[in-house]
Amino acid sequence: MSIDLSRKRILLTGGSGFLxxxxxxxxIWRGVPDRSIFTPGSKELDLRKWESCVRAVKNADIVIHLAARVGGIGFNLKYPGELFYDNAVMGIQLxxxxxxxxVEKFVCVGTVCAYPRLTPVPFKEEDLWxxxxxxxxxxxxxxxxALLVQAQSYRKQYGFNAIYLLPVNLYGPxxxxxxxxxxxxxxxIxxxxxANLKKLPEVTAWGTGNASREFLFVRDAARGIVDAAESYDKADAVNLGSGEEIKIRDLAEMIKDMTGxxxxxxxxxxxxDGQPERRLDVSRAKTEFGFQATTTLEEGIAATIKWYTxxxxx
Ligand SMILES: NC(=O)c1ccc[n+]([C@@H]2O[C@H](COP(=O)([O-])OP(=O)(O)OC[C@H]3O[C@@H](n4cnc5c(N)ncnc54)[C@H](OP(=O)(O)O)[C@@H]3O)[C@@H](O)[C@H]2O)c1
Incomplete structure (x- = not known):
């Protein structure tokens, strides 16, 4: 059954972040009044602390949990300990x-980085483990x-309505x-x-360029998350992606051309290079709550370059 979010009080953690x-x-676009959305930042409520989690959820009907420590390969290599501790402890306590x-429903946002290194492509949710x-x-x-296991365990033991989404790499303004x-x-970008500004003769890119990735425009991802918050109530994790893959080498050429x-x-x-290949099977999101990405990579990158410029x- 679909939830009318416009009548709910929503805790949106990580509400000041990119996604x-x-x-x-x-x-807001779906009619939730902004006074019904609580988006505390880490300065106001540091979710690594139990008391902050208790305060954050007070009065919430729905929780959409996005708060996380996130970054690219460089960031992951530099801070593996913090990334493990902060992400686990925030989610588990919240x-x-x-x-x-x-709380009536808990929407937990995971990541494609949870998939095994050599998952058969396209990645199906059943292959996660x-x-x-x-x-x-x-x-x-x-x-x-670990938060997927928590969500599934809480559903079994307490009947708690926690769902779990797996977005692929996001990008956008x-x-x-x-x-x-x-x-x-x-x-x-x-x-x-x-390099354009400084008139440099070449640009150095990381890795061999042979790895491939799938990307989802951030506005599409947000729509998928809210679709699921409204109408998906099952234990199984759901991929959120565009279903399209590009080699990093081709992506670099595309961005090079688009930046002139x-x-x-x-x-x-x-x-x-990171994981050699990444592309999600996106059929479950379509079947379960009708989600499909609509922004092409070219459109999304053009919007991102425009915003950046x-x-x-x-
Ligand atoms: N970006 C991607 O490509 C991608 C792909 C797949 C999944 N995801 C998932 O999507 C979610 C959002 O990612 P994002 O890219 O939007 O990240 P982001 O821009 O770095 O935003 C992270 C958010 O988390 C909050 N946060 C961090 N530490 C906190 C703490 N200790 N207490 C309270 N809040 C804290 C930050 O609040 P402050 O600014 O106030 O510190 C910020 O609002 C994450 O769960 C991530 O795993 C992202």
Whole structure:
């Protein structure tokens, strides 16, 4: 049965983050009054602390849990301990606090990094436990995957309505742009734009370029999360993706052309590729709650470059 979110009080953790800002917009667009959405930041309520989790869930009917420590390969290599601890402890405590407070529904947002390194492509939700994740993102992926077990256990023992979504790599306007810590799309946009400004003859990109990735435009991801919050109530995890895959080498060429950069690309093979291949089977989201991505990679990257040029560069 579908929930009328416009009548609910919603705790949206991570609401100030990249994805959170779009989920907030989507909720407003569907008629949820902004006074009904509580989006505490980490300064107001640090969710690594139990008392903050208890305060956060007070009066909430629905929890959408997005708060997390997140970054690209560089960030994962630098901070594996923090990524494990912060992501596990925030989620575990928040879900327990929500259960104790009698929250109606808990929407937990996981990550594609939870999948085993060599999952057959396209990744099906049933394959989640068939191996260890890619080493570079294992601590982040496993910390978040533990929350799936928690959600399923709470449903079994307490009848708690916790659902679990697995978005693929996201991108779009408002993303975090930094060479070392960012995800691949913002890192490449930044490098090519910077090389354009400085008239550099070449740009260095990480890895061999042979790995492939799937990307989901952040606004589509927000729509999928709110669709699931409204009308998906089962224990099984659900992938959220576009179902389309591109080699990093082709992605780099595409961004190079779209930023107007005329120089060359050098591949720094001393940097890791990360997981060799990533593409999700996106059929369950379509069957269960009618979600399908609608933004093409070209459209999404054009919007991201435009935002970066107008907002960050100017
Ligand atoms: N970005 C992707 O490609 C991607 C892909 C798949 C899944 N996801 C998942 O989507 C969710 C959102 O990711 P994002 O990219 O939007 O991340 P983000 O921009 O880095 O936002 C993270 C959010 O978490 C909050 N947060 C971090 N530590 C906290 C703490 N100790 N207490 C309370 N809040 C805390 C931050 O609040 P402050 O700013 O106030 O610190 C911020 O609002 C995450 O669960 C992530 O695993 C993201």
């Amino acid at each position: 959170g800002a779009y989920v907030f917009e989507e909720l 879900m327990e606090a929500a259960r104790q407070a009698g 068939n191996g260890y994740p890619e080493e570079t993102n294992a601590s982040y992926g496993i910390a978040k995957k 408002g993303d975090h742009f930094s060479v070392e810590d960012a995800h691949v799309i913002p890192a490449l 930044l490098k090519f734009s910077d 950069y005329k120089g060359g690309i050098v591949w720094d093979t001393s940097r890791p 107008e907002t960050v560069l100017s």
